[in-house]
Amino acid sequence: MSNNGHGASFINRQSFIELDARERATALFDPGTSRELLGPFDRVESPWLPMQGITPQADDGCVVMKGKIAGQAAVVVALEGAFQGGSMGEVSGEKMTAALDLACADNEQGIPTSAVILLETGGVRLQEANLGLAAIAELMASILALRKHAPVICLMAGTVGCFGGMSLAAGLASYIVMTREARLGMNGPEVIEQENGVEEFDSSDRALVWAIHGGEQRYATGLADALVNDDTPQVADAIRSFVSKGVPPVHRSSQGVLYRNRIDALHTSQQWDPKEFRALWTTTGS
Amino acid sequence: MEQIEFNYPAKRKVLERAHVGVVGSGDLEILLEPAEGEVAHVFIRTSVDGFRDTWKAVLDRFFTKYDGAVRIQINDAGATPGSVQLRLEQAVEVSER
Amino acid sequence: MSEYSGVRGTVWFRAFTGHASPMIGDPKSVLTRDAPLGSDHARFLCVVPDPYARFPCVRHGEVGLEEGYTLAARVREVIEHDKNTIKRPIIAIVDVKSQAYGRREETAAIFLAAAAAADAYGSARLAGHPVIALVVGHALSGAFLTHGYQANRILAFDDDGVMIHAMHKEAAARVTRRSVDELDKLAKQIAPMSYDIRDYAKLGLLYKLLRVENPEEPSQQEIRSVQGELVGAIADARTSPVDLRNRLESKEAREMRKASILVRTKLEAQWLEN
Numbered sequence: 001m002s003n004n005g006h007g008a009s010f011i012n013r014q015s016f017i018e019l020d021a022r023e024r025a026t027a028l029f030d031p032g033t034s035r036e037l038l039g040p041f042d043r044v045e046s047p048w049l050p051m052q053g054i055t056p057q058a059d060d061g062c063v064v065m066k067g068k069i070a071g072q073a074a075v076v077v078a079l080e081g082a083f084q085g086g087s088m089g090e091v092s093g094e095k096m097t098a099a100l101d102l103a104c105a106d107n108e109q110g111i112p113t114s115a116v117i118l119l120e121t122g123g124v125r126l127q128e129a130n131l132g133l134a135a136i137a138e139l140m141a142s143i144l145a146l147r148k149h150a151p152v153i154c155l156m157a158g159t160v161g162c163f164g165g166m167s168l169a170a171g172l173a174s175y176i177v178m179t180r181e182a183r184l185g186m187n188g189p190e191v192i193e194q195e196n197g198v199e200e201f202d203s204s205d206r207a208l209v210w211a212i213h214g215g216e217q218r219y220a221t222g223l224a225d226a227l228v229n230d231d232t233p234q235v236a237d238a239i240r241s242f243v244s245k246g247v248p249p250v251h252r253s254s255q256g257v258l259y260r261n262r263i264d265a266l267h268t269s270q271q272w273d274p275k276e277f278r279a280l281w282t283t284t285g286s
Numbered sequence: 287m288e289q290i291e292f293n294y295p296a297k298r299k300v301l302e303r304a305h306v307g308v309v310g311s312g313d314l315e316i317l318l319e320p321a322e323g324e325v326a327h328v329f330i331r332t333s334v335d336g337f338r339d340t341w342k343a344v345l346d347r348f349f350t351k352y353d354g355a356v357r358i359q360i361n362d363a364g365a366t367p368g369s370v371q372l373r374l375e376q377a378v379e380v381s382e383r
Numbered sequence: 384m385s386e387y388s389g390v391r392g393t394v395w396f397r398a399f400t401g402h403a404s405p406m407i408g409d410p411k412s413v414l415t416r417d418a419p420l421g422s423d424h425a426r427f428l429c430v431v432p433d434p435y436a437r438f439p440c441v442r443h444g445e446v447g448l449e450e451g452y453t454l455a456a457r458v459r460e461v462i463e464h465d466k467n468t469i470k471r472p473i474i475a476i477v478d479v480k481s482q483a484y485g486r487r488e489e490t491a492a493i494f495l496a497a498a499a500a501a502d503a504y505g506s507a508r509l510a511g512h513p514v515i516a517l518v519v520g521h522a523l524s525g526a527f528l529t530h531g532y533q534a535n536r537i538l539a540f541d542d543d544g545v546m547i548h549a550m551h552k553e554a555a556a557r558v559t560r561r562s563v564d565e566l567d568k569l570a571k572q573i574a575p576m577s578y579d580i581r582d583y584a585k586l587g588l589l590y591k592l593l594r595v596e597n598p599e600e601p602s603q604q605e606i607r608s609v610q611g612e613l614v615g616a617i618a619d620a621r622t623s624p625v626d627l628r629n630r631l632e633s634k635e636a637r638e639m640r641k642a643s644i645l646v647r648t649k650l651e652a653q654w655l656e657n
Binding site: 037038042044046047048051052064066090091093094095098099102123124126127128129130131132133134136137138140141144145164165167168169170171172184185186187191192194195196200201212213218221223251252253254255256257259260262263266268271272274277281 | 549550
């Protein structure tokens with residue numbers, strides 16, 4: 001599913017990207033059906049940030065809401081990209097994992113419950129390092145358990161993108177929805193430039209960055225299931241349709257043979273032009 | 287991280303709580319809740335130390351116009367006085383909807 | 384703090400299986416072999432450096448595209464083979480420097496290759512296979528998420544050459560805008576930030592910390608002893624639920640992950656309300 005971004009509809013669009021995590025999560029639900037769990041007034045914060053002079057956020061940068069999407073029970077978990085880069089700490093990580101586990105338990109009780117995860121995140125919160133990394137591993141385990149019953153949909157809208165260990169969580173999703181502004185990858189351009197030099201990745205080359213990690217490229221190479229405009233009703237519509245679609249017959253991350261064949265067929269003698277890569281990638285293998 | 291507290295006299299009973307903002311760089315979040323008694327309590331946690339006087343000036347000014355009996359929690363990551371003012375006004379607006 | 388040497392994986396893989404080779408058709412960076420372990424016939428897997436790897440950014444032991452998909456395939460083989468029979472143990476021997484940092488890797492979606500491996504390991508665990516990770520050296524970030532972190536039980540050597548972390552110290556210092564000295568000081572008070580495996584053990588994620596005199600040249604007795612520990616971990620996994628709740632229910636977790644436990648308790652209570 002893809003829409004072009006021109007015309008009158010562009011002018012009238014309601015930007016999804018300009019919304020904060022709480023507003024984004026709310027916008028995805030059937031009107032009036034959602035409520036927040038462990039919100040700011042519960043004050044479950046990071047125990048680790050104040051120890052290092054960093055002001056904690058009352059919800060630890062993770063919003064959990066429960067309600068209905070397309071008439072079905074759903075939980076939405078949204079990371080706040082503006083707080084610590086949306087990074088996974090002990091509390092934000094556990095909020096996400098526990099929410100998915102509760103959704104899984106409901107499914108087992110006969111209440112079909114989907115999960116939508118909004119990823120604006122650089123991955124592990126280094127100020128909580130090993131608890132952040134462990135949280136991602138536990139989240140991944142919970143995604144694997146839940147997605148047998150109901151779809152786990154990952155939505156990346158921008159501007160932080162989805163990087164680091166959380167890209168693996170996205171890789172396990174039933175469906176990935178991205179805007180053009182969004183990016184998805186394991187390592188950001190700065191990290192690659194830092195580790196292997198500017199020849200390997202010039203992080204100042206914005207066109208290159210989006211050509212590799214951007215939503216349009218990911219969609220064109222079959223790594224995202226929908227490319228949506230930065231328009232709240234369109235985003236909500238895409239989420240609704242995937243909730244209704246249900247669990248896919250096979251998950252992308254379970255199709256290792258297909259992807260391994262594609263990797264085997266790639267030459268490695270030089271870098272690939274991202275546009276040319278689209279043809280290389282989708283016509284080989286399987 | 288610095289913790290700062292202020293108290294101001296308050297007359298009016300407030301009914302609704304409010305939450306605004308994000309603890310992003312140069313920003314802050316505010317949790318505003320009704321409080322018992324005739325005092326407004328303000329608790330600030332800020333990652334930028336040494337600006338107690340600036341906080342006091344902003345809050346003194348705010349409370350010349352606001353008389354709600356509230357508990358206000360501010361979690362700050364280096365916002366300007368202008369931004370603090372804005373967020374306080376937003377919080378009041380939300381609580382009085 | 385230790386440098387990644389890239390030899391420990393091979394040493395321990397050979398110690399348990401008598402060999403150190405990939406399966407036919409696999410890249411040289413992934414060792415796979417089935418070998419006896421206690422009364423089981425376990426599958427052992429390990430990622431090792433291949434200086435002649437096809438992809439330039441994985442020549443020093445990084446976990447990349449081929450590694451992710453090969454691990455996935457060799458783990459899935461076990462799941463498929465054991466569908467209607469006893470679920471064999473799967474042992475991940477872990478000494479991985481990091482994930483691969485390359486433009487090719489990002490273009491060809493290394494995130495998915497990593498997810499595919501984690502999917503296979505996690506699915507094996509959910510299907511009833513005891514999945515055990517033995518950290519003999521480094522277990523960093525995306526590489527550990529790919530190979531080892533979906534295990535039922537994690538064991539590690541109590542040794543300065545063993546490190547489990549989200550990012551190498553110099554890079555972490557740069558990203559968090561602190562000096563390495565400042566990071567070290569913080570790590571002393573904040574266990575999750577520490578690079579010391581003994582502090583990691585306090586988090587409650589490890590099944591056991593094992594004492595081995597020289598992990599790069601173990602004695603026969605030590606090898607047998609570690610095998611015994613693996614057998615114990617397998618038995619423990621077999622009599623427990625297939626999820627990762629043990630990581631939150633351990634004695635250490637109840638001390639160091641109080642916030643996680645509080646989140647879970649409160650979220651459940653609020654979930655059921657109304």
